[in-house]
Amino acid sequence: MGDIRFGVDDLAQLRFAVSPLWETIAALRASADPGRHALHLPWIKQALTVGRERTDLLPHLAELEALAPPPRCPLAEIEEELATLAERPERAAPVLAWWEAGVRPHWPRIRAVLEADLAYRTRQLAEDGIQEVFAHLHPSLRWSDDRLSWTGPPVGRLTRDGGGITLDGGGITLAPSAFAARCVLLPGRPAEPGRNGTPPCLVYPSRGVGTLWERRAEPGDGLARLLGRSRAGLLGRTSTPTTTTGLARQTGLSPGAVSQHLAVLRDAGLVTGHRYRREVYYRASELGLALLERTP
Template structure:
């Protein structure tokens, strides 16, 4: 059991992050305990074949949460996060090898789920306030007046001191993880992302009717915007260049089939009601 008290400045400093490093650690933990991560079994079956690159890192698993820096922004690169990792120097090298072999090949798909969660939470924060965000973040969390409490393993005192807190969705984490701030970086709450049940589903390609209407590339992009995603995410999923994705999205947006909204330095695209209706009705 634990509790964090929020001051006025802390409420104004709520931020969101996506962390390749924390996903890499959480993925390693999931691969070591398939029974508790049944949703990831299609991926775990592949991960277990990686061999020594994975098994060498498993010995460090108990200490990784304490050594990794708290996530801090939606656009972090894993090399940047590894540079802030404490602990034995070779640990960063092991994590980078595991990232490249086990996580990076699937990162566009994983990041799309995380970005969709961020878009949902930021919209919820703007429309309903921080109380609703925490009320629906995870069953173990409770918000009352100016305090966030949680059930689970006790942790040390988490002091916000006006610096706020970062919220980071995770595709591989089954529970909330509270990380103390350090070196000027505020504390972070890692929580299970929404929509992970769809993470490893085989995505159906758009039907011939939609492809004839829009062109196969635009039809494919539209089918991937049922949840908010970015130009970079769509390029990773489809294999198209960033320039080609941007051009196709501009046409779809002008036709009223997708909408875009900006979050910091990125624009998230989502199928409009018209676009969703077209996807549902076109064979």
């Protein structure tokens, strides 16, 4: 048991993030303990066949968990995080190999679940405030006064003595994880000459993980006749935010073809797009979602 104590500045610096590096490490632990991660058995059966990339890293799993850097931005790139990890242990190359073999082929599906969680949390923050976000983040967490407390096993390597930490005004990052079985606190990095500091990150189990490996039904014939099968299929995959590249991987269409179909769907008011960094994320509009729900 322990707690994280917040100041006013820390609440103002609250961030959300998705960390592909942490998901890669958490996926490694899940593959090593199938009994505790039964929801992931469809994926674990494939992961066990990956071979050397996975088995080479398993003896170093605890080290990787302890040294994994907290994410610096909402949608971090694996290459950026690996560059930071490489400054700590000499295992960035095998981690990248495991990412490529075991996680990256499924990343569009995983990231869609994580982004849906972020969309839910940010909407909850806007509508109900930070106390409600913390109150529903995970059953082991409790928000009271100026602190976030937890019960159960210690959270992260900062709290093994059962104590707590006080944030220094830089806030904290909250990151959902599809593979985490419990909350984990990743320690931040202090500022150094020429480098900004990184706040701590609280990793928590994501919502919606139970649907991660479900087989997705294709839109009905009625919608396919209305929009065309390719556009209907793309619309059905935008119930959570996704990119042109992600849709191309899921459907087998070329990125150019996906862009053309999305332009038609956007002009019809069925999808919306917003840019973050170098990518545009598309999501079905209320009209698009209603069409998906009502078309047989």
